[in-house]
Amino acid sequence: MEKFYISDFCSLRNNKVFKNGEEIYSDVASDSIKDFAKGLYKSLDLKYPKFHKMDELCKLGFLATEVLISQLENIDQDTALVLSNRASSLDTDRKHQVSIDDRANFYPSPAVFVYTLPNIIMGEISIKNKLKSENAFFVSEQFDPEFIANYSKALLQTGKASNVICGWVDLDNDKYDVFLAFLSKKGRKELTKKELNNLYNQ
Amino acid sequence: MAELQEELKEKIIEQLSLEDVEVSEIGDDDPLFGDGLGLDSIDALELIVLLEKDYGIKLKDPKEGKAIFESINVMADYISKHRTK
Numbered sequence: 114m115e116k117f118y119i120s121d122f123c124s125l126r127n128n129k130v131f132k133n134g135e136e137i138y139s140d141v142a143s144d145s146i147k148d149f150a151k152g153l154y155k156s157l158d159l160k161y162p163k164f165h166k167m168d169e170l171c172k173l174g175f176l177a178t179e180v181l182i183s184q185l186e187n188i189d190q191d192t193a194l195v196l197s198n199r200a201s202s203l204d205t206d207r208k209h210q211v212s213i214d215d216r217a218n219f220y221p222s223p224a225v226f227v228y229t230l231p232n233i234i235m236g237e238i239s240i241k242n243k244l245k246s247e248n249a250f251f252v253s254e255q256f257d258p259e260f261i262a263n264y265s266k267a268l269l270q271t272g273k274a275s276n277v278i279c280g281w282v283d284l285d286n287d288k289y290d291v292f293l294a295f296l297s298k299k300g301r302k303e304l305t306k307k308e309l310n311n312l313y314n315q
Numbered sequence: 316m317a318e319l320q321e322e323l324k325e326k327i328i329e330q331l332s333l334e335d336v337e338v339s340e341i342g343d344d345d346p347l348f349g350d351g352l353g354l355d356s357i358d359a360l361e362l363i364v365l366l367e368k369d370y371g372i373k374l375k376d377p378k379e380g381k382a383i384f385e386s387i388n389v390m391a392d393y394i395s396k397h398r399t400k
Contacts, residue, residue, distance in 0.1 A: 165334040220368045223360035224331070
């Protein structure tokens with residue numbers, strides 16, 4: 114059976130960013146995800162005004178993807194996205210709920226409402242990188258390396274995708290945990306449940 | 316009117332999260348959509364909410380927004396004629 118590999122991986126945790134195991138950005142002074150994300154956006158020298166309109170979950174997934182693929186000149190259009198988290202879009206769902214709680218002051222924001230689905234992250238990543246590919250977002254209690262590895266392998270084995278960006282993008286009550294891996298036909302580590310789990314837990 | 320125009324620019328920047336745009340960069344006759352500020356359809360909906368929430372103007376047909384949101388000048392003129400608060 115054809116083997117696939119993890120060519121790059123990154124994580125965003127506790128206001129620090131790691132790529133392939135090395136810390137590449139830190140901003141422990143920021144006391145909000147918004148500030149941390151804005152600082153990382155600037156450090157990556159991105160020019161993408163739409164970023165500022167995204168909710169915090171999308172910002173985290175978007176930035177992690179930019180970190181993950183920063184060494185690539187081009188990304189294949191058929192690079193699939195397989196993401197997951199525990200809290201779905203709960204962070205933004207709550208903000209939307211607040212805006213509709215009071216019937217006398219009922220002004221739901223369309224700009225908030227559009228982010229009340231977790232798979233919008235993949236839309237934002239696809240728009241930025243012009244991806245026309247398979248994508249799926251799963252909700253599970255915790256990062257499930259076996260499921261993510263198997264699902265991603267199936268996409269690669271059946272030729273549905275030439276590469277896969279997969280991982281975990283979770284945000285709830287100002288706590289976030291982001292881990293992404295780039296899967297392809299060549300790379301530094303073989304794609305297995307155990308390896309994906311090891312890298313997630315680094 | 317000049318005060319309302321400035322107020323609108325500040326509200327638009329804040330409401331639409333235009334973090335890289337300064338009030339001074341928005342011309343009174345600049346198109347807000349397309350080649351101007353580059354606003355999109357969600358921004359248009361957000362402006363409709365802004366009209367209702369801050370100025371008491373409820374658009375019966377969202378398509379009316381296309382003409383009203385042409386520029387800051389057009390928007391300010393419409394608001395000054397139709398505002399209820």
